[in-house]
Ligand SMILES: Nc1ncnc2c1ncn2[C@@H]1O[C@H](COP(=O)(O)OP(=O)(O)O)[C@@H](O)[C@H]1O
């Protein structure tokens with residue numbers, strides 16, 4: 001089931017009682033979530049992710065705009081009539097019910113013709129439990145299970161009705177790091193197995209990048225960019241998006257374009273044909289640095305961290321936005337860690353320029369592979 005948002009907007013009265021201001025939590029969302037895909041709604045805390053999800057579920061009503069499931073306008077339907085499954089950060093299970101009873105609960109709430117027979121309910125509960133691999137724990141109560149197991153029960157409960165759309169709001173945030181990784185892979189597998197159109201909300205870019213078919217990057221209630229994770233990473237539309245995606249983060253320098261060349265400090269570090277003269281932010285991905293004794297870009301060397309497959313070269317530069325630059329290079333390189341400075345050549349398609357004032361992307365001709 002595809003989901004279409006048309007000019008969807010939600011305003012709240014300001015929480016500051018004395019002010020008459022409004023907060024626009026979701027500002028004019030217009031995009032389509034393709035049938036059967038998993039999309040990641042991604043952005044920092046407070047950017048409107050939960051509000052967007054709650055609008056899709058029907059838990060809150062929009063200030064303006066419409067929501068369609070397929071061709072049906074569901075904007076005025078209550079949540080129980082939309083056919084959505086919801087999973088929240090807090091597992092929100094009924095503590096006095098067993099796993100079986102918790103998963104069965106949404107089916108028992110169905111009315112009239114929608115309500116399956118007892119045997120059908122049992123069968124579907126078992127199928128949902130198998131999907132999340134908790135069929136061995138059916139008689140336990142939530143208090144007798146780990147956080148990861150409880151969240152699986154919550155997922156089973158959300159999918160047992162075979163919802164048209166599955167909505168997950170930071171479902172992994174309460175799990176420890178290892179379980180988080182494991183459970184996100186499970187969610188991806190369940191989504192693929194069932195083909196349910198799924199919206200996954202997270203503030204964790206790595207989480208969103210790793211499981212989503214498509215990510216929607218948000219800031220202050222406004223969609224910044226929509227696309228496949230790798231495409232958004234490789235081709236960010238503005239400085240915010242470039243900084244939000246990637247670990248270690250992109251390294252941002254004060255730079256200047258003059259005569260088709262990028263200057264950082266006094267050094268002309270890269271040919272940027274087609275970029276207009278002016279002040280820029282120059283973002284260089286950690287993997288964009290090539291150690292090169294004759295390279296045009298000189299940084300002060302602060303340390304070398306060997307990480308097995310890669311080496312992390314920690315440097316500094318007075319035009320860099322923060323004290324530390326991180327370059328990630330292959331462990332086959334040899335860096336003299338006692339040297340005062342290190343010289344680099346740059347991979348053009350790993351360098352992104354942004355207008356210093358508007359922070360919008362400035363394009364140049366990278367010559368080789370990758371869009372820039
Ligand atoms: N019920 C509400 N009343 C007033 N303001 C709200 C309400 N819900 C959310 N907001 C505000 O809307 C913005 C977006 O919130 P939210 O959707 O929860 O963000 P996120 O899930 O991305 O952290 C925030 O500024 C938040 O304070």
Ligand SMILES: [Mg+2]
Pocket residue numbers: 049050051
């Ligand atoms: Mg939230």
